Amino acid sequence: MITGIQDVYYNTVKPLEAKRFYTEALGLKLIYDTMHFIVFQCSDGARFALHPADHEIVHPVGDSHGPHGGALVTFKSDNVAEDRKRLEQHGAKILSENDAPWGHMLVFQDLDGNTLKLMRPKH
Numbered sequence: 456m457i458t459g460i461q462d463v464y465y466n467t468v469k470p471l472e473a474k475r476f477y478t479e480a481l482g483l484k485l486i487y488d489t490m491h492f493i494v495f496q497c498s499d500g501a502r503f504a505l506h507p508a509d510h511e512i513v514h515p516v517g518d519s520h521g522p523h524g525g526a527l528v529t530f531k532s533d534n535v536a537e538d539r540k541r542l543e544q545h546g547a548k549i550l551s552e553n554d555a556p557w558g559h560m561l562v563f564q565d566l567d568g569n570t571l572k573l574m575r576p577k578h
Contacts, residue, residue, distance in 0.1 A: 464504035465569040466512045480545035519551035521570050529572040535559045
């Protein structure tokens with residue numbers, strides 16, 4: 456029986472820089488760190504991970520809403536404007552920001568070009 460999601464992960468070719476990015480820019484807590492897997496925990500207990508890769512990372516084609524294939528991680532935010540400033544200071548590439556009826560969203564890429572979202576839900 457499925458009891459939950461263990462984690463969601465992206466690949467990284469820059470593990471040291473990525474650890475700094477995810478802890479400092481996104482405020483995630485580093486809970487496990489080996490040469491094969493780096494695991495972070497969000498304040499609500501959800502886990503996000505990185506897998507150090509020794510090859511080029513191929514990203515799906517996308518637009519300002521995110522990739523057209525595969526999954527996309529959306530982190531919850533209680534202040535998208537402040538988070539955007541911190542992300543930009545740490546080298547994130549901002550793709551779009553939108554205040555929609557369901558939430559305030561920010562789409563960005565990390566240092567490896569992985570696309571992620573922040574969202575402050577309205578409901």
